[in-house]
Amino acid sequence: MFAKNPEAPESNEGQPRAVNQADAGVVSTRAPGAAVESPGALLLTVEGVAEALATSVKTVRRMDLGGKLPAPVRIGRGLRWRKGELHDWIIAGCPARDEWTWKTPCLN
Numbered sequence: 001m002f003a004k005n006p007e008a009p010e011s012n013e014g015q016p017r018a019v020n021q022a023d024a025g026v027v028s029t030r031a032p033g034a035a036v037e038s039p040g041a042l043l044l045t046v047e048g049v050a051e052a053l054a055t056s057v058k059t060v061r062r063m064d065l066g067g068k069l070p071a072p073v074r075i076g077r078g079l080r081w082r083k084g085e086l087h088d089w090i091i092a093g094c095p096a097r098d099e100w101t102w103k104t105p106c107l108n
Helices: 046-052 057-065 083-091
Strands: 073-075 078-082
Touching: 046 057, 046 078, 078 083
Parallel strands: none
Antiparallel strands: 073 078
8 A cells, every 4th residue: 555664663662752641641720721820920810829729720719718718819800819928828727717817028
């Protein structure tokens, strides 16, 4: 049918092959089109908080509605969490919102 190329290797053994993330069992919890957080970002989106807490976006929303996260900052219609506050909240043992007070660092 087709002539074999004499210069082509007989098999792909020993050759690296491209791996599709789905084939490798890698599952992304990020919603399609969701913004990727910048490493230097001061505010985190719900997706960024979910990634930081190693949980799902749905769980973060549930925790927020239940008062189990620090209070978010509203920017327009979106919610953001202060990265530094989230870090300090985790170190403090993740207290409920009504038990949490954050000592805002001086940014001067």
